[in-house]
Amino acid sequence: MSDAIDPTPAFRPLLHFTPPKGWMNDPNGLVHHAGQYHLFYQCYPDDTVWGPMHWGHASSRDLVHWTHRPVALAPDAHGMCFSGSAVVDWQHTFVAECEITTVPRKAVCGTLRADMVTPLVAFFTRHVPGESPELDHQCQAMAASRDGGRSWQTCDTAILDNPGLQDFRDPKVFWHAESEHWVMILTEGQQLGIYRTQGGVEWEKVSVFGAEHGAHDERAWECPDLFPLPIEGSRGEQEGDVDRWVLMVSVQRCGPAGGSGTQVFIGDFDGVHFTPHQPPETVTWFDLGADCYAAQSCSDHPGERLVIGWMSNWLYAHETPTGDWRGAMTIPRALSLHPDEGGEGYVLRQAIPEQVRRSAGALDALVVPRRPAPGSVLELGEAQAALTEFQLQLATGAAVSLRPFGDDSLIFRLERVETGLDVTVDRSVPDDLYAGAEAALAEHFSHQTHHHLPSGPRVACQLLRDSCSAELFIDEGRWVLTELAFPTSPEAMTLSVERGEVGLFGASARHW
Template sequence: MASLLIPKVEPAAMKSGFTIDSQFRPQYHFTAARNWLNDPNGLVYSNGIYHLFYQHNPQGEVWGNMSWGHATSADLVRWDEQPVAIPCDEQEAIFSGSAVADVHNTSGFGAGTTVPLVAIYTSAYSAGSRLAGRQAQSLAYSNDDGATWTKYAGNPVLDRASADFRDPKVFWYDGSAGSYWVMVAVEAMDREVVLYKSADLKAWEYLSTFGPANATGGVWECPDLFELPVDGDAGNTKWVLVVNLSPGGIAGGSGGQYFLGTFDGVAFASETTVTEGLEQDDSRMAEYGWLDWGRDYYAAVSFSNAPDGRRLMIGWMNNWQYGAVTPTSGWRSAMSLAREIRLATRGGRVVLMQAAVDPLEDGGARTYSEAGRSLPPGTRWLPAEASGDVLRIDAELEPGTAGKVGLLLRADGGERTVLAYDPGTGVLSLDRTASGNTAFHESFASVDRVAVPLEEGRLRLRVFLDRCSVEVFAQDGLATITDQIFPGETSTSLAVFAEGGGATLVSLDVVR
């Protein structure tokens, strides 16, 4: 078994003499046992194991000493932290990138019949390096399924003499233009995605450039490019280009956008560009494709080599506006739940749909359920069996004559996170202004909004609560809102409410 090759690391929180808070540490979202993490990197599936690498500071709770941390999972839910995979040194910091299983050993890094894992990462060269100040792309490889890594002696393999050329996402292209590796990276300050090709991961040839387009209010980072069927039809596909940016997200600060279009092996052509150039039109932001409408889903990238053709994505559940000061101790930042994404036709256009890999699908138990309940104006608190700090809530609502209808999450007295739907405007909102500790940064208290049409007069919600976060999936993942919250330990109550008129609670299930 591949997992036996990788020793499990004892979590730092379990070691004698180490104090770390547990109030906010998630149960089902990955966190490093201690210290800082940010962007997911090198997501790859190999020999039955999902590998999650990530930007990590092994020495502190804020950004710095950037290295690739490493975690593994057999199910995308339970993660085992591993030793640091690719550490920084006096010459370079190890910035974001991707990893591939080089099944044909095009790189020549494989030993015998072993399929090498190859990491393609950004070398951020330090003052002591001959390339000081540059960002260029480099390789490391593993012949023991990710347990140990060796940097390629010929690094960097792609250098544009740029200070902001980073975040390579690499995949194998097999189409009318040929068969080769494609690298999708960014010139961050120029808001451009640049594409290259290679036969062996070592020598790269320029293909094309995309952008600037749509949201350009911050630097572009962490791109991804992949093909998906529309409505499950393998004969009808579109290419998805993901571009994260910070600041300039739809909810403020960090965010992720996507474009739909075609890729011919050379250039990506967008079919969903609304505005072009560096002058962003803030009045049209809601027209762009957004991965998430909350404030805490950034640097999202997908797994390479995922089984059964699934496209699985993970994002950093934080925001650069306040990421360094969130009120945790001993550790900082978590990853989102893994999400399976697909394309579907809704309202006559093709959109991205997302469904969380459910951490409670197998081990959870339904603790509260009701259906067909009228909701007169006011708030109805649910019984104790519906409360908790780690829950999945499935609700279906008919707004009826109500001006607003929704849920109060993680509530106690005046402390609450409000998930509300306004049928007059068709807008779903997540209000964390009274969610608990919001004073640690002026940008944290927020109300995030997304337009969500009713379907046959109903709104379907799936909500994941996990100690310091809320992930909302509306209308089967047509829209998502992801936000951190830091409530008091007693804030565990759940309520349903209607304002200004009556509504109907079609169904409600609580699982924990």
């Protein structure tokens, strides 16, 4: 939800963040500061297609109600403002205490007055386009704000110049307490470069990761992130929870449903090297759907690790039928890490944060049969933005279909097989949109994908729908599928029993 006046209500989400107008893609600089969440994002306010990149800005106290702020960073003589990250400079490593003050009041050098706040520092890629990709130039830049993100001062000179790479972008910066260094991880084409600094001036390259790991296509990896997560249920010796490190990075053309996707590696990080626990050929997706890209976590949040992704896909992002705005963010997700069933690896789970769930206007128990017969069609909620939660008990051979919009624009099919759960996504463009659909939307938006999940017979599900999207959380968020959809006349969400013995328990619905 946002404070924007909406001139084009068609498909505008109620719960998911969208720009007031123009184009939006990657989330940037997610940071928690002075009691507020700040969401920066790649945007081009003057058109609904990708153009000279700015950093848009919004803030929220609850991850639901967003206030649009003026553009934080705009292109200048030094180039466009590509993706990056933001931190709270609580040590004054990057911004001297007297360097930036709250306008119009000044502070005596060395004195932190009550009307000043600890600075926010944004790290981003300056991109100077050339006549060909070989002539493009990308370097890392920095901007700082001493007034809670209302105004920004950028450094004219690069903080990390390009060593001669075509793709050198998307810096994620974080503090690594064990080595007492600030660390920067960024994309260098088909691998990631890891840099660090103590004094905030000279960045030293210390390692690389990824050239022989995970999924690759003909385009560069993008938007890396690296952060620790405690292993749920374990305790370290005199050090609290045992941590593992989660590395996320996005691919542009080989995602799990075609096109864009975000992959995950779980391992160890000593401040210099990231060492994954999985074999190089293993690919683990953060989201199995078509529309979760450039997922980024929130810096400096005192609680759970929160992540937001761009809810679109580069195959058709420029052609979605949304009027004078284009682009949306996924629902914020709280991450947790658990040992897997074999005890040799880890499972990353995603949950809708409690503060988002509590913001719903109502919580209703759904009156549905516990043993619905084959052929049954059950309504699960009809609000514009609604969350339905339930548990399925599926006998081998049983199958159900979930229709987030009550029609065939998007269908999730779940079938129990002897070795687990088969999930099929079937998505189409409604006939009335096909007539005006541009080539990429008509070619790539409709798709059918299949996933085999090693799940038991009882499956916890959460289905969150909004005006043009559905996010299905399976097995307490072990798997998530995010899909855009553009239904002609959305109706109530439904669950259809296609065949077999099905149990349905604990069904409830929230709406906004």
